Amino acid sequence: MKKYDFRKIEPKWQKFWDKKGTYEPDLKEAKRPFYNLMMFPYPSAEGLHVGNMYAFTGADIFGRFKRMQGYDVFQPIGLDGFGIHSENYALKIGTHPAKQAKISEKRFYEQLKAIGNGFAWNERVETYDPDYYRWTQWIFTQMFKHGLAYRKKQAVNWCPKDLTVLADEQVVAGKCERCGTQVIQRELEQWFFRITKYAEKLLNNLRSLDWSEKIKIAQKNWIGRSEGATIDFEVKAGNIKESITVFTTRPDTLFGATYLVLAPEHFAVQNFIKEISNQKEVTAYIEAVKNKSEEERIDEKKEKTGAELRGVHAVNPVNGESIPVWISDYVLASYGTGAIMAVPAHDQRDFEFAKKFKLPIKVVICPNYPAPKCPPLESAYTGEGYLVDSGEFSGKKAEEAIWEVAKFARGKKEVKFRLRDWLISRQRYWGPPIPMIFCAVCAKENKGEREDMPGWYSVPEKDLPVKLPIIKDFRPTGSNQSPLAASKSFYEVKCPSCGAKAKRETDVSDTFLDSAWYYLRYPSSENKKAPWDDEITKKWLPLAMYTGGAEHAVLHLLYVRFMAMALKDFGLIDFDEPATRFRAHGLLIKDGAKMSKSKGNVVNPDEYIKNFGADTLRMYLMFLAPFEQGGDFRDESVMGITRFLDRVWKFIQSPDVEDGKNLAILHRTIKKVTEDIENLHYNTAISAMMIFLNALEGTADRKEKEIFLRLLAPFAPHISEELWETGGFGEISIHLADWPKYDPNLCVEEKVKIAVQINGKVRAVLELPSGVSEADAVSAALANAKIKESLQGKKPGRIIYVADRLINLVI
RNA sequence: GCCCGGGUGGCGGAAUGGCAGACGCACACGACUCAAAAUCGUGCGGGUAACCCCCAUGAGAGUUCGACUCUCUCCUCGGGCACCA
Numbered sequence: 001m002k003k004y005d006f007r008k009i010e011p012k013w014q015k016f017w018d019k020k021g022t023y024e025p026d027l028k029e030a031k032r033p034f035y036n037l038m039m040f041p042y043p044s045a046e047g048l049h050v051g052n053m054y055a056f057t058g059a060d061i062f063g064r065f066k067r068m069q070g071y072d073v074f075q076p077i078g079l080d081g082f083g084i085h086s087e088n089y090a091l092k093i094g095t096h097p098a099k100q101a102k103i104s105e106k107r108f109y110e111q112l113k114a115i116g117n118g119f120a121w122n123e124r125v126e127t128y129d130p131d132y133y134r135w136t137q138w139i140f141t142q143m144f145k146h147g148l149a150y151r152k153k154q155a156v157n158w159c160p161k162d163l164t165v166l167a168d169e170q171v172v173a174g175k176c177e178r179c180g181t182q183v184i185q186r187e188l189e190q191w192f193f194r195i196t197k198y199a200e201k202l203l204n205n206l207r208s209l210d211w212s213e214k215i216k217i218a219q220k221n222w223i224g225r226s227e228g229a230t231i232d233f234e235v236k237a238g239n240i241k242e243s244i245t246v247f248t249t250r251p252d253t254l255f256g257a258t259y260l261v262l263a264p265e266h267f268a269v270q271n272f273i274k275e276i277s278n279q280k281e282v283t284a285y286i287e288a289v290k291n292k293s294e295e296e297r298i299d300e301k302k303e304k305t306g307a308e309l310r311g312v313h314a315v316n317p318v319n320g321e322s323i324p325v326w327i328s329d330y331v332l333a334s335y336g337t338g339a340i341m342a343v344p345a346h347d348q349r350d351f352e353f354a355k356k357f358k359l360p361i362k363v364v365i366c367p368n369y370p371a372p373k374c375p376p377l378e379s380a381y382t383g384e385g386y387l388v389d390s391g392e393f394s395g396k397k398a399e400e401a402i403w404e405v406a407k408f409a410r411g412k413k414e415v416k417f418r419l420r421d422w423l424i425s426r427q428r429y430w431g432p433p434i435p436m437i438f439c440a441v442c443a444k445e446n447k448g449e450r451e452d453m454p455g456w457y458s459v460p461e462k463d464l465p466v467k468l469p470i471i472k473d474f475r476p477t478g479s480n481q482s483p484l485a486a487s488k489s490f491y492e493v494k495c496p497s498c499g500a501k502a503k504r505e506t507d508v509s510d511t512f513l514d515s516a517w518y519y520l521r522y523p524s525s526e527n528k529k530a531p532w533d534d535e536i537t538k539k540w541l542p543l544a545m546y547t548g549g550a551e552h553a554v555l556h557l558l559y560v561r562f563m564a565m566a567l568k569d570f571g572l573i574d575f576d577e578p579a580t581r582f583r584a585h586g587l588l589i590k591d592g593a594k595m596s597k598s599k600g601n602v603v604n605p606d607e608y609i610k611n612f613g614a615d616t617l618r619m620y621l622m623f624l625a626p627f628e629q630g631g632d633f634r635d636e637s638v639m640g641i642t643r644f645l646d647r648v649w650k651f652i653q654s655p656d657v658e659d660g661k662n663l664a665i666l667h668r669t670i671k672k673v674t675e676d677i678e679n680l681h682y683n684t685a686i687s688a689m690m691i692f693l694n695a696l697e698g699t700a701d702r703k704e705k706e707i708f709l710r711l712l713a714p715f716a717p718h719i720s721e722e723l724w725e726t727g728g729f730g731e732i733s734i735h736l737a738d739w740p741k742y743d744p745n746l747c748v749e750e751k752v753k754i755a756v757q758i759n760g761k762v763r764a765v766l767e768l769p770s771g772v773s774e775a776d777a778v779s780a781a782l783a784n785a786k787i788k789e790s791l792q793g794k795k796p797g798r799i800i801y802v803a804d805r806l807i808n809l810v811i
Numbered sequence: 812g813c814c815c816g817g818g819u820g821g822c823g824g825a826a827u828g829g830c831a832g833a834c835g836c837a838c839a840c841g842a843c844u845c846a847a848a849a850u851c852g853u854g855c856g857g858g859u860a861a862c863c864c865c866c867a868u869g870a871g872a873g874u875u876c877g878a879c880u881c882u883c884u885c886c887u888c889g890g891g892c893a894c895c896a
Contacts, residue, residue, distance in 0.1 A: 172892095213816095218814095218891060221891075222891095629816095632822090634823070634836080636822090636837070643835095646850095687835075691833080755830040757829085760829095761877095786863065789863085790863090797876095799876090802829055806877090808877060810876045810877090
């Protein structure tokens with residue numbers, strides 16, 4: 001018998017599969033399409049991370065399993081190589097990103113081949129390929145034409161290190177999601193995508209999606225729907241009369257509103273400022289807020305700040321009371337209406353503010369009714385109760401009076417979302433130039449492609465792609481402008497409408513736009529005339545299975561859904577959810593800590609593949625823990641799998657023993673492995689194969705070996721293929737063979753062990769024929785010497801019998 | 812603060828409400844060997860000389876004939892959100 005030599009076997013079969021196109025489905029003719037997608041990597045670091053390999057292997061096992069079950073599995077791979085992460089890497093090592101992209105590409109593809117995944121290599125996608133980003137730009141123009149892309153000036157998140165704006169989703173706890181730098185606010189005019197238009201749908205669809213629950217929860221919280229009412233307050237200041245609209249989810253507490261608070265940026269503040277007696281104080285406060293960094297705000301979170309607009313008064317619409325008006329940064333300009341009614345007795349933030357500035361606190365909800373004298377509140381009371389001091393509503397249950405009070409105050413029911421529009425512009429170099437042109441002449445004449453955006457034109461389809469020029473100085477400028485703004489030959493264009501001298505947009509788009517539609521391109525990647533082929537798209541999409549990291553819960557996974565909804569509304573695709581099933585894999589850590597370059601504990605898969613083989617590494621990674629949980633990579637445990645595969649090698653080539661005794665374990669193993677793969681419990685599937693091997697070594701017949709190889713194939717594709725060939729078990733490839741089936745009737749052992757308990761404690765274990773009747777089992781138990789002894793002549797009062805499992809005698 | 816997950820031997824982990832610790836790692840002993848590695852075999856939660864006994868799944872209570880599993884309270888670790896009215 002030859003020795004198991006993975007160094008020969010693995011490259012041999014990788015070449016074979018490649019040549020034969022084993023993993024290339026017929027995209028046009030496939031009968032049972034199964035699009036199994038995994039999130040593509042961004043090639044920013046020194047090479048493929050073992051975490052990537054972990055994710056890809058998990059997804060690949062599922063794909064191989066489905067392929068053997070008879071599906072035409074399409075499992076493509078590509079690179080998310082455009083964008084700030086790749087650019088930063090290029091900056092760090094001092095190469096041009098375009099050059100670095102080619103280097104990374106080669107390296108990544110070599111590594112991706114070495115892990116033995118069943119990728120469809122013919123349909124690769126690289127986001128920086130002009131053939132690809134041509135269509136990314138085209139999608140931008142579609143968004144523009146349909147009114148979903150627009151420009152607006154507002155305070156946006158700016159990363160002082162990456163020197164670009166960021167979407168809200170890219171800011172984590174006030175810091176840049178990528179580099180961890182404290183984000184600051186800048187007032188800029190930028191391109192946005194109107195994702196908020198789909199807030200309701202993004203939320204509602206979640207219910208019917210078969211996605212990892214934690215992703216759905218994260219999205220739900222991010223979208224942050226709240227139902228409430230907008231209510232108008234008449235506000236007077238000297239000669240000025242304004243109506244200020246507030247948003248509240250608790251209109252039932254209206255009688256307890258003792259003042260209004262406006263965001264410092266609220267439009268009405270500027271009007272009132274002329275009429276107030278403390279102009280200096282208010283102006284100073286507004287200035288102070290403007291200059292506060294996010295860090296300072298978080299620091300001061302506990303301490304409320306603000307300023308009264310002296311001389312400004314609002315009228316509470318439910319009782320006509322005149323109440324003061326304040327400004328404070330605890331009210332956000334960007335949420336609701338930027339103004340609130342403060343009910344200090346029943347809202348903790350208002351409570352703190354009122355305490356600090358000695359504003360009246362009026363209780364309008366008591367837990368009981370009629371209300372006993374309420375003791376002074378220590379904090380806001382937000383529980384249930386009955387309305388008090390609330391005019392005609394007093395005595396009603398607060399919860400039930402919400403809409404009645406709102407109606408009484410002439411409020412309107414309204415739904416608000418936490419979700420903000422997606423900021424698309426980036427002042428960086430390495431991305432698709434935003435395909436827009438601004439013509440000052442048209443703008444002056446109020447002409448434009450869209451009425452609401454004079455002067456703006458999308459680049460005509462025939463002129464796409466707007467190629468990213470190879471410029472020498474691609475470093476971010478820090479000046480609100482992309483490095484492309486320095487390239488005259490790039491930005492000087494003619495107006496597509498009037499032909500006058502116009503200016504091309506010089507910002508590039510967010511990387512997440514590249515990845516928001518890539519799954520559509522894979523199966524149609526050969527098409528040079530359209531972003532995707534309708535027939536192929538109809539056949540293969542939406543995705544049957546999508547696998548990726550949970551860190552993209554509110555980034556990629558939200559954007560990709562939004563994009564599908566938009567494209568569907570444009571009539572370009574016929575589904576609005578890109579993936580019917582999504583599973584988030586867990587995080588792979590190393591010796592109890594997250595892998596990171598700073599800790600120096602990043603594992604590169606290359607040396608492990610070299611030393612142990614791809615099959616061993618694959619199985620090791622999957623054996624660690626449930627795939628959706630993640631695992632802890634420890635060098636010493638790899639040996640377990642090495643031994644296992646060595647034994648498999650010998651087991652399959654050992655002489656056949658025809659004794660037909662292993663039927664039950666064979667069928668149970670098939671059942672267990674099948675169900676475990678379906679549930680992504682690869683660790684226990686591998687354990688079941690180990691148990692099978694332990695039991696059958698030296699007693700297996702040919703059929704049992706053959707079935708074992710098939711079960712092993714998704715996990716260890718090379719060794720199983722090699723043994724399949726040398727053993728002559730069937731046509732090559734094993735990966736196109738059928739998945740074994742089990743017979744539930746044969747899963748049962750002839751004899752079962754039944755635990756006999758007395759008062760829940762096991763006192764004896766009986767071996768009885770399976771399916772034994774209750775009466776027989778109980779009499780066998782009572783006849784047992786140990787049981788007799790334990791019973792000491794007492795008679796069990798109650799007997800619980802669980803078939804084939806246990807008897808509990810209760811005395 | 813709120814919302815999700817977790818907490819089981821020395822370690823990774825396994826257990827439709829039914830024999831806790833499968834499977835593997837590490838470790839110990841034995842076989843093979845001049846020797847070592849590899850391989851094979853045996854053992855391996857704690858108490859105990861030993862057990863058929865007792866204790867044990869973060870802590871405490873509860874439901875149940877029976878709880879790692881369900882309910883409540885608390886501790887703790889990880890992740891997400893964080894003045895969202």
